[in-house]
Amino acid sequence: xxxxxxxxxxxxxxxGTLVWLAMGGINESSTYYKEIxxxxxxxxxxxxxxxxxxxxVEPGSILRDGRQVHFVLTQENHRLRVVYEGSDPLPDTFRDxxxxxxxxxxxxxxxxxxxxxxxxxxxxxxxxxxTAPASRAPASS
Amino acid sequence: MxxxxxxAILLAxxxxxxxxxxSIVGKLKSKPFLVISAERAVYVIWFLLTFAxxxxxxxxxxxxxRLAYVASHTNRDMPLAYKFAAWWGGQEGSLLFWAxxxxxxxAVVIYTxxxxxxxxxxxxTATLMVTQCFFLLLISSIAMPFKVxxxxxxxxxxxxxxxxxxxxxxxxxxIHPPMLYLGYVGFIVPFAFAMGxxxxxxxxxxxxxxxxxxxxxxxxxxxAGILLGAGWAYAVLGWGGYWAWDPVENASLLxxxxxxxxxxxxxxxxxxxxxxxxxxxxxxxxxxxxxxGTFLTRSGVVSSVHAFAQSPIGMYFVTFLTIQIAAxxxxxxDRLDYLKSEARLESVVSRESSxxxxxxxxxxxxxxxxxxxxxxxxxxxxxxxxxxxxxPFFNRVNIPIGLFLLFLxxxxxxxxxxxxxxxxxxxxxxxxxIAGFATAAILLAAGVHHFYALMSFGxxxxxxxxxxxxxxxxxxxxxxxxxxxxxxxxxxxxHRNTRRYGGYIVHMGIVLMxxxxxxxxxxxxxxxxxxxxxxxxxxxxxxxxxxxxxxxxSNYEWHRASVxxxxxxxxxxxxxxxxxxxxxxxxxxxxxxxxxxxxxDLYLNFAGMSQDNQRAVIQAYVFPLVSWIWxxxxxxxxxxxxxxxxxxxxxxxxxxxxxxxxxxxVPVRP
Numbered sequence: 036x037x038x039x040x041x042x043x044x045x046x047x048x049x050x051g052t053l054v055w056l057a058m059g060g061i062n063e064s065s066t067y068y069k070e071i072x073x074x075x076x077x078x079x080x081x082x083x084x085x086x087x088x089x090x091x092v093e094p095g096s097i098l099r100d101g102r103q104v105h106f107v108l109t110q111e112n113h114r115l116r117v118v119y120e121g122s123d124p125l126p127d128t129f130r131d132x133x134x135x136x137x138x139x140x141x142x143x144x145x146x147x148x149x150x151x152x153x154x155x156x157x158x159x160x161x162x163x164x165x166t167a168p169a170s171r172a173p174a175s176s
Numbered sequence: 177m178x179x180x181x182x183x184a185i186l187l188a189x190x191x192x193x194x195x196x197x198x199s200i201v202g203k204l205k206s207k208p209f210l211v212i213s214a215e216r217a218v219y220v221i222w223f224l225l226t227f228a229x230x231x232x233x234x235x236x237x238x239x240x241x242r243l244a245y246v247a248s249h250t251n252r253d254m255p256l257a258y259k260f261a262a263w264w265g266g267q268e269g270s271l272l273f274w275a276x277x278x279x280x281x282x283a284v285v286i287y288t289x290x291x292x293x294x295x296x297x298x299x300x301t302a303t304l305m306v307t308q309c310f311f312l313l314l315i316s317s318i319a320m321p322f323k324v325x326x327x328x329x330x331x332x333x334x335x336x337x338x339x340x341x342x343x344x345x346x347x348x349x350x351i352h353p354p355m356l357y358l359g360y361v362g363f364i365v366p367f368a369f370a371m372g373x374x375x376x377x378x379x380x381x382x383x384x385x386x387x388x389x390x391x392x393x394x395x396x397x398x399x400a401g402i403l404l405g406a407g408w409a410y411a412v413l414g415w416g417g418y419w420a421w422d423p424v425e426n427a428s429l430l431x432x433x434x435x436x437x438x439x440x441x442x443x444x445x446x447x448x449x450x451x452x453x454x455x456x457x458x459x460x461x462x463x464x465x466x467x468x469g470t471f472l473t474r475s476g477v478v479s480s481v482h483a484f485a486q487s488p489i490g491m492y493f494v495t496f497l498t499i500q501i502a503a504x505x506x507x508x509x510d511r512l513d514y515l516k517s518e519a520r521l522e523s524v525v526s527r528e529s530s531x532x533x534x535x536x537x538x539x540x541x542x543x544x545x546x547x548x549x550x551x552x553x554x555x556x557x558x559x560x561x562x563x564x565x566x567x568p569f570f571n572r573v574n575i576p577i578g579l580f581l582l583f584l585x586x587x588x589x590x591x592x593x594x595x596x597x598x599x600x601x602x603x604x605x606x607x608x609x610i611a612g613f614a615t616a617a618i619l620l621a622a623g624v625h626h627f628y629a630l631m632s633f634g635x636x637x638x639x640x641x642x643x644x645x646x647x648x649x650x651x652x653x654x655x656x657x658x659x660x661x662x663x664x665x666x667x668x669x670x671h672r673n674t675r676r677y678g679g680y681i682v683h684m685g686i687v688l689m690x691x692x693x694x695x696x697x698x699x700x701x702x703x704x705x706x707x708x709x710x711x712x713x714x715x716x717x718x719x720x721x722x723x724x725x726x727x728x729x730s731n732y733e734w735h736r737a738s739v740x741x742x743x744x745x746x747x748x749x750x751x752x753x754x755x756x757x758x759x760x761x762x763x764x765x766x767x768x769x770x771x772x773x774x775x776x777d778l779y780l781n782f783a784g785m786s787q788d789n790q791r792a793v794i795q796a797y798v799f800p801l802v803s804w805i806w807x808x809x810x811x812x813x814x815x816x817x818x819x820x821x822x823x824x825x826x827x828x829x830x831x832x833x834x835x836x837x838x839x840x841x842v843p844v845r846p
Contacts, residue, residue: 060569
C-alpha cells in the first residue's frame with residue numbers, strides 16, 4: 036500500500052501546483068464583459084478593471100493618429116469613444132460597421148483605452164430579409 | 177441541381193436511420209442479412225453525400241449565385257482553387273464536408289473490417305451512423321447548404337457574390353480545415369470501436385490494436401491541421417503569432433490532448449492489461465470533445481475571431497452531447513467488471529508511473545484549457561457576470577505542463593517496466609542530465625536569463641541525448657552483426673520496431689517544436705512610418721525603403737514596399753511586404769514578407785498608409801528560432817507515418833497470444 040501513498044502524494048503535489056498557477060493566471064488576466072449601456076451605468080466603478088466591450092464600429096469614425104487609433108463603438112443607440120494604443124497592428128477585419136471587441140480599461144475622461152481589438156466583419160447576405168429555405172426537393176426530380 | 181443535392185442529403189439521412197436500426201436489429205435477432213444490408217446502406221450514404229457535395233462544388237465553381245451559400249462565399253474573380261475551398265469556407269458547406277468525411281471514414285472502416293470483428297461490427301456501424309444521422313439532420317433541416325435566395329416565392333440571383341474572406345485565400349488555409357476535419361471526424365472511429373467492444377464485451381486486444389491505429393492516423397491529421405493553422409496565422413495575420421488561445425484554437429487542441437494521452441496509456445493496456453477504464457474514458461472524451469469543438473465553433477457560445485455566424489444550431493449540439501455523455505457513462509459503469517485491471521502499479525520509479533504522470537499532466541492541461549475557454553460561460557452562470565481569462569492564464573498553466581511533459585519524454589522510454597533500480601537509472605540518465613545542465617549553464621553564462629527558456633533548452637538537449645543514444649546503441653548492435661553503414665543500420669533498426677522508433681521520431685519532432693516555441697521569449701519588434709529613401713533599424717538589421725508601388729488586379733488593389741535589408745553593412749536581400757484591398761468584400765489584408773532562417777525570421781508587415789497618405793507604416797519583427805516549429809512538425813508527421821508502417825519483426829505479447837486471436841494478431845495489417 037505504501038507505493039499507492041507515494042503516488043497519492045505526488046499526484047496531489049502536481050495538481051496543487053497547477054491549481055496554484057491557474058489561480059494566479061485567473062487573477063492576472065480576468066476580464067469583465069460589459070455592454071456599453073452597462074458601462075455608462077457603472078460610472079466611476081468601471082475604472083481600473085480590465086474590461087471587454089463589444090459593439091459595431093460607427094461608419095466614418097475611425098481616425099488614425101500616429102500609433103493611436105480613435106473610433107466609436109455603437110450598440111443600440113449607446114456610443115462609446117475608444118482609443119486603441121496597442122502595439123499589434125489592428126486586424127484586417129477592423130473597419131466601418133464591423134463587429135469589434137475592445138479589451139482595455141476605462142479612462143477617467145470617459146474614453147475607453149483599448150490594448151487589444153478583435154473584429155469580425157458583418158456578412159452582406161446574412162441579414163438580407165426574405166431568404167426562404169430551399170424548397171424541399173420534389174419527388175419528381 | 178440544388179433540388180437534387182437536397183434530395184441526396186435527405187435520402188442519406190433516411191439511409192443513416194436505416195443503417196442504425198438495421199445493424200442493431202440484425203445483431204439482436206441474429207439476422208446477418210440485415211447487418212449486411214445496413215453496411216451497404218453506409219456505402220449508399222457515401223455515394224449520396226459525394227453526389228450532394230459534387231452539386232455544391234459545381235455550383236461554387238460555376239458561380240450559381242442563386243444559392244445563398246455560393247453568393248456569400250465566392251465571387252466571380254476568385255481563383256478556381258479557392259472557389260473549390262469555399263466548400264468548407266462557411267457554416268453549411270463545412271457541415272456537409274464534415275458529414276462527407278464521416279461517410280468516407282465509415283465506408284473505409286466497414287470495407288476494411290468486412291470479414292473481421294463480426295460480432296461487434298453492427299454496433300460499430302450503429303455508433304458511426306448515430307453521429308452521421310445527427311449531422312445529416314443539421315444539414316437537412318437547419319443549416320441547409322442548398323438554400324436559394326428568394327423574394328417572396330420567387331427565386332432570385334445576385335450578379336456577384338461576397339467572396340471568400342480574403343484572409344482565407346492562402347494555401348495553408350485552404351488545406352487547414354480539411355486536415356483538421358480529417359482529425360476531428362476520424363476520432364469517431366476509435367470511439368465506435370470502443371463502444372462496440374464495450375457492448376459486446378470483446379475478449380482480447382485485437383480491437384484495441386485497430387483502434388490504436390485509427391487513433392494514430394487521425395492524430396497525425398489533427399496535428400498537421402493544428403500546425404497548418406498556426407503556420408497560416410504566422411504568415412497571414414500580420415502580427416507574427418501562431419497561437420493565441422482563442423476558443424476555437426483551444427477547441428481543436430482539446431481532443432488532440434486527450435488523444436495524445438490515449439496513445440500513451442493504451443500501451444499500458446496492451447502490455448500490462450492496466451488502465452482499461454481510463455482508456456475507455458479517454459477515447460470517449462476525445463470523441464465528445466470533437467463534437468464539443470464543432471459545437472463551440474458554430475454556436476457562438478463564446479466569442480471568437482474564428483466563429484461562424486450565430487445560429488440556433490447550439491441547442492441541437494447540447495442535446496446530442498448530453499445524450500451521448502449519459503449513454504457512454506452508463507455503458508462504462510455497467511461494464512466495469514469487463515474493464516478490470518490485470519496488474520497493479522509496483523513502484524513510483526517505473527515506466528508505468530511515467531505513463532501515469534504523462535496522462536495526469538495531459539489531462540490537467542486539457543482541463544485547464546477547457547476551463548479557460550468556458551470561463552465566461554461558467555462565471556456568468558455562477559456570478560452573473562461574464563468574465564474571460566486571457567493568454568496569461570493559459571501560458572502560466574501550460575508552460576510548466578509542457579516542460580514537465582518534455583522531461584517525461586526523455587525519461588519515459590528509458591525507464592524500466594515495473595520498477596527501476598538506482599543503478600540502472602544512473603546508467604541511463606547520468607550523461608543526458610549532465611548535457612542538459614551544461615547547456616543551461618552555458619546559455620546562462622552567455623546572458624540568457626529567462627528561466628523557462630533555460631529550462632526548455634536544457635530539457636531539449638536532455639531529451640535529444642536520450643533519444644539519440646537509443647538510436648546509436650541499437651544501430652551499433654546491428655552494425656556489429658551485419659557490417660552495414662550507420663544509416664542503413666538505423667533504417668533497419670527502425671524497421672524492426674517501427675512503433676518504438678517511430679515514437680522516438682515523433683518525440684524528436686516535439687523537442688524541435690519546443691525549441692521553436694521557446695524562441696518566442698526573445699521576440700522583438702519596431703514600427704515606423706517611412707517614405708522612399710528612409711531607413712529603419714531593428715536589432716542588427718538595417719532596412720532601407722527603396723520603393724513604394726501600387727497597382728490592381730481584378731480581385732484586389734495593392735500597395736507594395738520594397739525594403740532592402742542589410743546586416744553590418746552587407747546586403748541580405750530585398751523584402752516586399754504588401755497591402756491588399758479586396759474589392760468584393762471591401763476588406764484589406766496584409767501580405768507579410770518573411771526572411772526565414774534557422775536562427776531567426778525577419779518579418780515585415782505593411783500595416784497601411786499613414787493618415788496623410790504620404791508614408792507607409794511598416795512593422796518589423798524578429799522571431800528567433802520560429803522555423804524549428806515547422807521543421808518539428810515535419811519530423812512529427814514523418815514519425816507518425818513510420819509508426820504506421822508494420823514492423824519487420826512481429827511484436828509478440830505473451831498476454832495477447834493466450835487468447836488466441838487467429839487472424840487479428842499484432843500489428844494489424846491494413
